[in-house]
Amino acid sequence: MKQIKLKFAAVLIALTASFTLANAQNVQVGGEPMLPKKDIIDNALNSKVHTTLVAAVKAADLVATLKSAGPFTVFAPTNDAFENLPEGTVGTLLKPENKATLTKILTYHVVAGKYTYDDLTKLIKAGKGKAMLPTVAGGMLTFTMNGPHNILITDEMGGTSNIIVYDVLQSNGVIHSIDAVVMPK
Numbered sequence: 001m002k003q004i005k006l007k008f009a010a011v012l013i014a015l016t017a018s019f020t021l022a023n024a025q026n027v028q029v030g031g032e033p034m035l036p037k038k039d040i041i042d043n044a045l046n047s048k049v050h051t052t053l054v055a056a057v058k059a060a061d062l063v064a065t066l067k068s069a070g071p072f073t074v075f076a077p078t079n080d081a082f083e084n085l086p087e088g089t090v091g092t093l094l095k096p097e098n099k100a101t102l103t104k105i106l107t108y109h110v111v112a113g114k115y116t117y118d119d120l121t122k123l124i125k126a127g128k129g130k131a132m133l134p135t136v137a138g139g140m141l142t143f144t145m146n147g148p149h150n151i152l153i154t155d156e157m158g159g160t161s162n163i164i165v166y167d168v169l170q171s172n173g174v175i176h177s178i179d180a181v182v183m184p185k
Contacts, residue, residue, distance in 0.1 A: 070172035
């Protein structure tokens with residue numbers, strides 16, 4: 001009887017590990033699988049909810065940077081987040097003469113290093129309810145908890161964004177989808 005229980009426990013552990021691994025590898029964003037063996041750009045290209053972000057990254061010539069080894073943590077605004085900007089903002093930013101401004105905004109959404117949900121919550125707890133991380137653009141993002149499992153990002157202008165999809169692991173970092181575009185000073 002003891003051997004049967006041990007075999008059952010071993011099978012249960014193996015199934016749980018297999019299920020967990022399969023789920024970790026099958027995160028979907030915008031209805032498309034995000035594969036941890038792909039880099040940030042290759043996965044973003046497959047996301048139907050990040051087409052505006054991808055177009056902006058291409059316009060700012062940041063593709064090679066986000067395909068590099070990193071690691072990077074990208075707080076990726078969805079198409080809806082870009083649509084909530086004042087009318088004409090995205091079109092204006094995509095013009096070649098505004099490349100420097102677009103680059104600053106996009107790199108403000110990137111932090112050097114790999115910060116998962118667990119990493120961010122640990123930093124928030126260690127900071128007594130608040131964590132600040134420097135962005136690649138040189139600005140700061142502030143992170144606080146907004147409920148038991150929601151992280152709120154506050155930008156330098158006082159604007160806020162919620163992380164709506166956590167821990168989309170990449171070969172060169174992690175992506176978190178956010179519901180608003182954060183803006184540098």
